[in-house]
Amino acid sequence: MYRLFFKRIFDILISLLVLVIVSPLFILTIVLLLFQNNGKPFFYQSRPGKNHKEFKIIKFKSMNDKRGADGKLLPDIERMTPLGKFVRKLSIDELPQLFNVLKGEMSLIGPRPLLFKYIELYSPEQNRRHEVMPGITGLAQVKGRNSISWAEKFEYDIFYVNNLSLWLDIKILVLTFLKVIKTEGVNQSDTRPMEPFDGTN
Numbered sequence: 001m002y003r004l005f006f007k008r009i010f011d012i013l014i015s016l017l018v019l020v021i022v023s024p025l026f027i028l029t030i031v032l033l034l035f036q037n038n039g040k041p042f043f044y045q046s047r048p049g050k051n052h053k054e055f056k057i058i059k060f061k062s063m064n065d066k067r068g069a070d071g072k073l074l075p076d077i078e079r080m081t082p083l084g085k086f087v088r089k090l091s092i093d094e095l096p097q098l099f100n101v102l103k104g105e106m107s108l109i110g111p112r113p114l115l116f117k118y119i120e121l122y123s124p125e126q127n128r129r130h131e132v133m134p135g136i137t138g139l140a141q142v143k144g145r146n147s148i149s150w151a152e153k154f155e156y157d158i159f160y161v162n163n164l165s166l167w168l169d170i171k172i173l174v175l176t177f178l179k180v181i182k183t184e185g186v187n188q189s190d191t192r193p194m195e196p197f198d199g200t201n
Helices: 001-036 082-090 097-102 117-119 126-131 152-163 166-181
Strands: 042-048 055-062 107-109 136-137
Touching: 001 055, 001 082, 001 097, 001 107, 055 097, 055 126, 082 107, 097 136, 107 166, 126 152, 136 166
Parallel strands: 107 136
Antiparallel strands: 042 055
């Protein structure tokens, strides 16, 4: 019953509450990023949701759009701004995804939505992560974030799919809050993204 009905109510109520609480920080971040990123405070990207349904994930824009002589974007670490590093360290960049939750594209808790290009690399078992709504945070994030391997992340994702419950969601939500407050699990790979998944790592 929770998986089919009450989880959605839980998502809406908590998302609205968090948006009200963080609204001053939300507005301040928008203003600062408007100046830093030439009027573009948000980052949008297509991601696969439940059953691979496409949606546009929303984040605060933590990198600029500087390009090299060849016209291609510079590596992520070279485009990361000082403000971008700060909002990533405190996970502020994830806050706009609350609107994805309210739109019914994401859940507060679930496997993180990755890139479409990874779908063809998943094993049948790993692909089961798309049986539920993707989340802003999840079991893999509270178990190690970017400090664990892709294989471990997917194992935690499938454990979540198999054991989804109100108690597990509350536990993950509390652990997420504690990790953000303590900045645990935040390492260099959070400002320099971990190696892309290639089907073996």
